[in-house]
Amino acid sequence: MDNKGKKIEINKISQVATFDPDLTIGEVDRLLSLEGFLSGYCPLEGIQLNLQTCALQRKPNLYFLKYGGMEDLCTGGVFKTKAGKRIVLKHVPRSAAGADLKRVFIGSAEHLGQFEELTLKIFSIPEFEAWGVVFFEHERESLKFIRAIYSQGLRPLFLKIANDAECSGVCRSLNLMRNYECGVVIKLSGLKGMVQAEKRMIEQYMNIIDIHWTSRSAESEILEETIVNGESLTQVLSKTEALFMGTDLKISVPEKKLIHFIEKALC
Structure with a gap:
């Protein structure tokens, strides 16, 4: 499937889809709806944001209670480092793939590079x-x-x-x-x-x-x-922080030393 040159590939059996990161969340859900699916992702700042921005800035998901955050929805993709190295994030269990690099790249705020492709879980439109x-x-x-x-x-x-x-x-x-x-x-x-x-x-x-x-x-x-609205999620998280520990309510950018270490490892 193509949207003005932007790629989207849906695997209905595995219920995952690979997207061009320039697609907005609104475009993603519109295209998925044609096949009976949805993304389960709604960033607080609106569906006009593209996948690249949501992944690199790790935007909180308004529907995180049911579907999780971006790091939970992402199952793989292709990441291009600032040094020009393309890294394929394999779609296999973490135990079989070693370190979960997607969690390094999601939320890195362009310090390490950008996604060329993103593969996300998709969900059937609720009955x-x-x-x-x-x-x-x-x-x-x-x-x-x-x-x-x-x-x-x-x-x-x-x-x-x-x-x-x-x-x-x-x-x-x-x-x-x-x-x-x-x-x-x-x-x-x-x-x-x-x-x-x-x-x-x-x-x-x-x-x-x-x-x-x-x-x-x-x-x-x-x-x-x-x-x-976004205030709703902020309010729920702030009042139940201990309950929802480990979700995407705290967003952090890697320290400069960590970024330097990762860049060296990936070169």
């Missing part, structure tokens, strides 16, 4: 999506709820702790007769049966005061527009 607004008396109960569902293996596509003002705004937008101090807005996606099972798991949590589920397109659009 079903559902939004939920889960109400609590206090914010601390919201945090306990998030930790509880995460520890049980539930991976929502997105969630946000809404304060009193945000709760009121959401309730007004959805015409809900509620007046609670705090709530968690959560989005589930996947096979319909799995989403229904996840909803039942959430409903069994002890300290929920009330809950509202919706799959209606109009209500979903309202929540998408008012709740899903």
Whole structure:
């Protein structure tokens, strides 16, 4: 498949795709959607960013809870160092390939070079999506709820702790007769049966005061527009840092000494 000279190759069996890094995230998802797939990646700064920028700057993924960060999505590619050396990142288990060089290059901010190709995991377009607004008396109960569902293996596509003002705004937008101090807005996606099972798991949590589920397109659009944004991810990460340790919430550029060492090793 080609998009104005930009390459994209999809392996439907392995569910990976190789992309020209100049493609924007919006272009990637548009092309994947034609084949029934999506990337599972939405950078905080918008889908107008290209893959090269997202990989080299290791942009956090708004949907990291379900799909992981760029370093989790990337399975390989071709990297060209500043010295002109082309390095093929093999698509094999790390245990068989030695050092995982992709984690060196992702987030290197062009200090080491640039990607010529990127191979990423892709995912089937979900059969079903559902939004939920889960109400609590206090914010601390919201945090306990998030930790509880995460520890049980539930991976929502997105969630946000809404304060009193945000709760009121959401309730007004959805015409809900509620007046609670705090709530968690959560989005589930996947096979319909799995989403229904996840909803039942959430409903069994002890300290929920009330809950509202919706799959209606109009209500979903309202929540998408008012709740899903970069501030949401920053807020979730800052309040649950210990819980989500090891995800892409902390972005760092290699120290100059490390960069020099790697450059020498790759020459």
